[in-house]
Amino acid sequence: MSPAPDLRPEPLAGPPAGRAPPAWGASAATAERPSPAAGDGPRSRPIGNPAPPRFRPLILPVGDTALTVDFGDAIDPLRNRAVLALEQSLAAAELPGILETVPSYRALMIVYDPAEIGFGPLAEQVRARLDRLEGRALAPRRRWVVPVAYDPPFGLDLDELSQALGLPAEAILSRHATPAYSVYMVGFAPGFTYLGGLDPALAVPRRASPRPIVPAGSVMIGGQQAAIVSVPIPTGWYVIGRTPMRAFDPDRADPFMFRPGDRVRFRPVRPAEFARLAALPADELRILAREDAACQDF
């Protein structure tokens, strides 16, 4: 197999003046890839390799209108990529009776119409595709560069997190803004985006007392995960910044910015730029954040 591609992100527009630049290629990038065979390449790359054990997912009923293809109770990029590869394989097959699919960290839930296809026949269809999953290329990933203001009042819990981790705020900021994250799943609330790829040095238990509400756009850390908040929610995670991007905007032509499998990097911005970006129309702001739309320099 080909060697692992270079995952180090290109330099971003740069951190605010006076702060150390992010340490490129720090542990975060490798943390997401336990094995060199993970092949988290820039574009289409086969998933599955001789190196990692082949997944033998369980196909289990979720009542009479859904089933789950369970790749195992763990968060890791290989499982997640297998979930997405299976979803894409099923979507391409356009099997009758499948109403929708719900990818999560480690499983693909398939909602189906039992009047069109039974549990057994659908499970057979899934099994047939699982056998051909290895070597299947994932669709090209969309790439986003998400501006984040970390300064007060946006980084609500930055100081508290700094104390909890024993790291200066600048170090947290740079470690957070360095890695290229993967969208593992969108769930919990409309557009709520779970990201994998957090620097392990930033892993932290939840706050002792949850906040009753944090605003949409909050950028958070909890456990070994990072997330982008799409609608106001209560949370026990640490809010370390805020983006003017609207991950969910029901009035936008494409209401949801992020899809499972997308790549996300964070770009630190000053409050003044946050205000300027926040004033832009939602669609314009969204286009600006597409890295592959040649808008690297905001």
Added chain:
Amino acid sequence: MPGFLRAIAPTPFVTVQDRGRQGWRRFGVSASGAMDPDQLALANVLVGNPPGEAGLEFAFAAGVWEVGAGQCRIAVSGGAFAVAVDGVPVPAFATVTLRRGQSLTIGAAPDAVWGYLAVAGGFVLPDQLGSLSTHARSGIGGFAGRSLRAGDELELAAERAGGRGERRIVPPPPPAGPIAVVLGPQLDRFTEAAVETLLGTEYRIDRHSDRMAYRLAGATLAHRGGHDIVSDGTMPGSIQVPGNGMPLVLMRDCQTTGGYPKIATAVTADLPRLAQLRPEAALRFRAVTVEEAQRLRAHRMAALQRLLRSIPHRSATCVPVAFRPEPADRPESAERAADRPGLAAPSGG
């Protein structure tokens, strides 16, 4: 002037619901939709709507409403709710035509939680993500993404409605007996004793229940290997068991993913019946195979179709302004259903 229905003194949980939105779960959007979709369909077909038209869903009672302009034909379903027009009682499961200025009061039912108010022609509301269903938690759909408040006005889609012949049916009693569940998907996260307890003991509906989840009170269920799992997909009917061991059944407004192990899933055919259990009501569960659950679902759908076809289907007496065609939903003509067994005698017209 377009007709409208005004909320005078609504109860707290009146929302616009249809059959829910499909295809957005992968973006974290709950399907929502009527807690008892068969009853919504019944009210709709009574007033001449397609079964999946959006109506008002209420919990326990709907309060006081008024026709602000125009007129409309309405029907209430879900249970034997105390319906009155200008203080004069009228039956549930029947159509009645309200004229301008008339008040509609919907009080409690002895036998149900969720009731439905359908109006002929439906409401003029923008759909969001393909549905009019309200998901209040995320502010999506329905009337401004929230439950109705005093003073709200719902514009009626039909210019005039009512006229000839009111319709009425006597709905068959809901089936009794244990709620059927399909075990799993995280059966391996529970002890054998936990499964025996779920299937062998009585639970009660806890008062802290809502459109998102019904909490159950009863014997605790022991986990095997902790109560946290890496989040995966959930469905209405999923029976989650959090750390305290007390099961809760996810309902229509449930999150799309969850991090508690799910011991079983209540089947589609029994979920509306479970939804209509009042707080403190007792229930039991029984395990069925997926195939059996799918047969139950097919039977229930067929029974609903028979019931809907039993409703006299006249040429429309309303003129829809914003007609939303749903050809697949249209009930078949009444002629075919005229002699079907088990039907309540239509009394109107």
